[in-house]
Amino acid sequence: xxxxxxxxxxxxxxxxxxxxxxxxxxxxxxxxxxxxxxxxxxxxxxxxxxxxxxxxxxxxxxxxxx
Amino acid sequence: xxxxxxxxxxxxxxxxxxxxxxxxxxxxxxxxxxxxxxxxxxxxxxxxxxxxxxxxxxxxxxxxxxxxxxxxxxxxxxxxxxxxxxxxxxxxxxxxxxxxxxxxxxxxxxxxxxxxxxxxxxxxxxxxxxxxxxxxxxxxxxxxxxxxxxxxxxxxxxxxxxxxxxxxxxxxxxxxxxxxxxxxxxxxxxxxxxxxxxxxxxxxxxxxxxxxxxxxxxxxxxxxxxxxxxxxxxxxxxxxxxxxxxxxxxxxxxxxxxxxxxxxxxxxxxxxxxxxxxxxxxxxxxxxxxxxxxxxxxxxxxxxxxxxxxxxxxxxxxxxxxxxxxxxxxxxxxxxxxxxxxxxxxxxxxxxxxxxxxxxxxxxxxxxxxxxxxxxxxxxxxxxxxxxxxxxxxxxxxxxxxxxxxxxxxxxxxxxxxxxxxxxxxxxxxxxxxxxxxxxxxxxxxxxxxxxxxxxxxxxxxxxxxxxxxxxxxxxxxxxxxxxxxxxxxxxxxxxxxxxxxxxxxxxxxxxxxxxxxxxxxxxxxxxxxxxxxxxxxxxxxxxxxxxxxxxxxxxxxxxxxxxxxxxxxxxxxxxxxxxxxxxxxxxxxxxxxxxxxxxxxxxxxxxxxxxxxxxxxxxxxxxxxxxxxxxxxxxxxxxxxxxxxxxxxxxxxxxxxxxxxxxxxxxxxxxxxxxxxxxxxxxxx
Numbered sequence: 038x039x040x041x042x043x044x045x046x047x048x049x050x051x052x053x054x055x056x057x058x059x060x061x062x063x064x065x066x067x068x069x070x071x072x073x074x075x076x077x078x079x080x081x082x083x084x085x086x087x088x089x090x091x092x093x094x095x096x097x098x099x100x101x102x103x
Numbered sequence: 104x105x106x107x108x109x110x111x112x113x114x115x116x117x118x119x120x121x122x123x124x125x126x127x128x129x130x131x132x133x134x135x136x137x138x139x140x141x142x143x144x145x146x147x148x149x150x151x152x153x154x155x156x157x158x159x160x161x162x163x164x165x166x167x168x169x170x171x172x173x174x175x176x177x178x179x180x181x182x183x184x185x186x187x188x189x190x191x192x193x194x195x196x197x198x199x200x201x202x203x204x205x206x207x208x209x210x211x212x213x214x215x216x217x218x219x220x221x222x223x224x225x226x227x228x229x230x231x232x233x234x235x236x237x238x239x240x241x242x243x244x245x246x247x248x249x250x251x252x253x254x255x256x257x258x259x260x261x262x263x264x265x266x267x268x269x270x271x272x273x274x275x276x277x278x279x280x281x282x283x284x285x286x287x288x289x290x291x292x293x294x295x296x297x298x299x300x301x302x303x304x305x306x307x308x309x310x311x312x313x314x315x316x317x318x319x320x321x322x323x324x325x326x327x328x329x330x331x332x333x334x335x336x337x338x339x340x341x342x343x344x345x346x347x348x349x350x351x352x353x354x355x356x357x358x359x360x361x362x363x364x365x366x367x368x369x370x371x372x373x374x375x376x377x378x379x380x381x382x383x384x385x386x387x388x389x390x391x392x393x394x395x396x397x398x399x400x401x402x403x404x405x406x407x408x409x410x411x412x413x414x415x416x417x418x419x420x421x422x423x424x425x426x427x428x429x430x431x432x433x434x435x436x437x438x439x440x441x442x443x444x445x446x447x448x449x450x451x452x453x454x455x456x457x458x459x460x461x462x463x464x465x466x467x468x469x470x471x472x473x474x475x476x477x478x479x480x481x482x483x484x485x486x487x488x489x490x491x492x493x494x495x496x497x498x499x500x501x502x503x504x505x506x507x508x509x510x511x512x513x514x515x516x517x518x519x520x521x522x523x524x525x526x527x528x529x530x531x532x533x534x535x536x537x538x539x540x541x542x543x544x545x546x547x548x549x550x551x552x553x554x555x556x557x558x559x560x561x562x563x564x565x566x567x568x569x570x571x572x573x574x575x576x577x578x579x580x581x582x583x584x585x586x587x588x589x590x591x592x593x594x595x596x597x598x599x600x601x602x603x604x605x606x607x608x609x610x611x612x613x614x615x616x617x618x619x620x621x622x623x624x625x626x627x628x629x630x631x632x633x634x635x636x637x638x639x640x641x642x643x644x645x646x647x648x649x650x651x652x653x654x655x656x657x658x659x660x661x662x663x664x665x666x667x668x669x670x671x672x673x674x675x676x677x678x679x680x681x682x683x684x685x686x687x688x689x690x691x692x693x694x695x696x697x698x699x700x701x702x703x704x705x706x707x708x709x710x711x712x713x714x715x716x717x718x719x720x721x722x723x724x725x726x727x728x729x730x731x732x733x734x735x736x737x738x739x740x741x742x743x744x745x746x747x748x749x750x751x752x753x754x755x756x757x758x759x760x761x762x763x764x765x766x767x768x769x770x771x772x773x774x775x776x777x778x779x780x781x782x783x784x785x786x787x788x789x
Binding site for chain 1: 178183188190197317321374378379383387390451455586590592594
């Protein structure tokens, strides 16, 4: 059962990353560990930031076509 | 290697050789697609284990104790150490697109064998090598982009020239892909309705994900998928309705104008409203459809009806002009080797890789999977009757506009087909006509419908499957169109911004509107020219697309070779040097032939001359129908010749810069590559 759960977790994580949204838990853990006391984006803020970043070519993000 | 492992690899080798023999040596009888599939998978396994890992360990010298950018610059957003399987999925979704689906279909005019051999040889020795090496180099440089890396390793001029090359290919890619959508949707109310529905569906999804349940990607995508299936099924009723069908029965030029307008609007709207939700749908639909196709081919195991080699191997084919060399090698670009991947491999992926020892799996392995998609596209094109294939892929100027005439012409080429077969196929897939549906996508859709209906739903569902395949291709091409227009806009702003600095400000609405209009104007002009082209557009433009895409791959591989010399690994420089030389030879030969060939079918200038002479004499040459059309053909010939010449000039300039850099690197006493970071104790080490 835990294995199925882990596999599902991976599948969800992969699907999210495919559309440019990395793991939120990892982000929160990173902020807590490396930037303690500094603000952490809520999931919604995080989602919007990532969504915007995926299509912001001005930051050197060229996306392929084929 | 242990005895047991050696035995397994020997078995894979034998299986691969046997399958290949079945595919290549079988004459007269049709071959089962399963052999092609097994042969390819064996090639991939052996190539990965023995060549991919060799490149990683010996040539590049990956160092598992070296910290990757994901750790060094970890910010939880762009730079995040990511599980290798999750990252593989991300990387594959980013590189997979329309290219590997369309190219092999077009290449099937020479038979399935030449294209298959190039797909396999190309991916093993060029495509996967390029993806992996660029990924490696970018990982060692904090995930910097290809353009940045070329600038720092080969100088600013080489970097700028490569940048112009990227803009050129971007414009041509957008035009050609949009053309594929137009030819698939023209006079097809079912297809047009379904694809049009994706716009309001995206709005609903976007609003849901912004305001109702923010950030719920899964729920948004589920809603979108349900609505999409509803639109797909209702599309049949639309196509049969006397009042609705005419609304969605559009001509090529009308569709072209609509798509250009769509590209403009979509690129200035906020991303959450249209682009992002469509991106979710198209990404998941793409992965789902590819998995379904793989499962379908394995379950149905169809027979290949296309001969291994057709008479058109001599270069006289109706789908695209030119000889096997060099034109086959640019017709199948993605799937064998694609320059675009060098942009992805130096984009998001290197910022997430956990350890250098995963570079072969993600870079080389990801490209092998892409190549597998190309093989499936080749199978899709080969399982339909060759007569149907040629009737679908030849321009109206060649086979006429009636089933009877088309059947007569195609049968005359030796692919016996009756008018009934053509009209029956059109009825089965729910279209008025399948004649001259060039561009590869409709052919692949017929192939996919044939395979899917073989195990799900039978003939009754063929129309649904056909339009499902059209929808999935159109959806991600249109996502490319709006994302690509933004990329183009940015590059134009950057370029023009050098002269007018105020234009560089990307947050200005006015700048974005002007930039988008310029971008859409560039690709829109080419698209429109392709749509009204009496040759059917693909005939003229696909070679141009292939040549520019391979041009970018040639630049990327040349850059990799330069860095190998700078790293003092010239012993292994052949690994990237040989494919790079091959691509330079292919693109330059193809480009020069497109410009200079005396054969008016191949050379743009000689074609323009032929038409100019005819106009002067007052003759109208087929397939043009009026002197006005003739003049349009002439103008397009000159534009296309200029683009081809530009591609050749860009490749050659980069090669000259590369040779200079290599000479400098050889005379330097030590490693002169500019890397970031070095070996330290790392957390992701395993």
